[in-house]
Amino acid sequence: MAAGDFLSNVELISPSEFAKGKILAVQNYVLLCGQAMANLFRRPLYGADIIQQADFIGWGSISIIVLAGFFTGAVLAQNSASTLERFGSVSLIGQLVSVGMVRQLGPVITGLMVAGRNASGIASELGSMKVTEQIDAMRALGTDPTKKLVTPRVVATVIMLFFLTIIADLFGIVGGSMVAILMLGLDSHQYWTSSWQVLQNADVITGLIQPVFYGFVISTIGCYYGMTAKGGTQGVGRGTTQAVVVSSVLIVVIDFFLTRVLSIVLVYR
């Protein structure tokens, strides 16, 4: 295609129209989040749908969370070892891995993994339903799609991400222990004792509050891009990609601000 042809096909949008579109998208997203939350207090609650989604999101993600957590802890131990060796403090590696995994890496790695797997899954499933008029059909049959489709996914993701984070933390510390014991020759008892003793309540609280926010972001972003998909299969694909990108970026951004706020509120270290 000649450059001229390409340029003639490009639709230029004025900055004000672009800004209006983005503000409208944020407004619709906030409304969807509000509806999803309000539905928690309205019947029916769709318990069976919540359990089904929890099984898909939670049980279905365990293998990748175990692997990601294990190797993140192992890499953290491996990379920290050379620095700690310079100060003759290799024995502190358990503390470093433990605090790093529980406070930051566990929740963030779990969030990013689940975002990649489930934000895309939710967006593509709901997007396909949207473009084939199944969402409209649900409304036509007297059922509120946000109540039937969105709220169960949000509840299931928030609950399961909480537990998946604990699993990631645990396997991260196990991964660190493998490096510490097998490669660095540390004593197993010493590693586990120092890993356990260094953790403060503030570390654990910080690490367990984060997945609640990440789970909410992953599920609501996935649902938003699914419920607003248009333009056939191409639109579903675009929405799926955007859901993963936006939820992943938001997890990292929220991580920064949430850690800052929690460090002030919990006054630790």
Add this chain to the structure above:
Amino acid sequence: MPTVPIEMLAGQRAESSGPVVVFENVVLAFEDKPVLDGVSFSVSHGETKALFGIAGSGKSSILKLALGLIRPDAGRIQVLGHDITEMSEDELLALRDRIGMIFQESALFDSLTVRDNVAFRLMEEGKLSEEEIERRVREALSFVELEHTIDRRPAELSGGMRRRVAIARAIITQPELLLYDSPTGGLDPVTSTTIVELIVKQRDVYKTSALLVSHRLQDAFTMATHYFDRQTNKMSSLPAGSKRELPVTFLVIRDGKVIFDGDAQQLASSKDDYIREYIS
């Protein structure tokens, strides 16, 4: 809970009077592109109104407006005696229990079996026992002659079978108003006739009012000239010289405006060039 036979549900509303659907100067635009420009018409009780117009003329939008799935930019829409233009989504969800819609591509839930698709509304309501729901599902599926597909998934069905399941799903609660969006679109002539027969059967047996979008004029003419014979359980044409009038009317839309609203005879004798070209 006592069970109410489907035919009795239909009989209960036979006494209601007044128009079932009223559009008054309805205006609709999508992203500044006008679709409907002051559309007005009404559908009376038991009437089937067939909507015609070229692709993109806003026919499907009229059905979605009547169901409250989209809101008009101006004008008033009354459905089953309720002004739906000002109703909240919760109020509309309740009203939609009395309306059935058959979507253009069936819109069956592909993760559910035919049984669960047809039973969806009853299961959501949660008022009936599982046995009663099963009985209603089988009754609705036998109406469309697809009882044997009850355990299949939509992906395993042909296009025509999916339309018939969509009809079964829409009629399971015997709604007072049915909205058909191109029910015969993309189907072969034999399957189309089967679908038309089901629509005529629903009209004549249960006296259901309907708005029907179609691209096939011959389907609507068939509906206007055929009735459902309950003795032979088949659709039959009216005998020559019969004075019986079937409640089928036609509405033609052009450039967002209604250019024709009348019965088959008036349509056939119209002098409007556009209409003459359309029906030729």
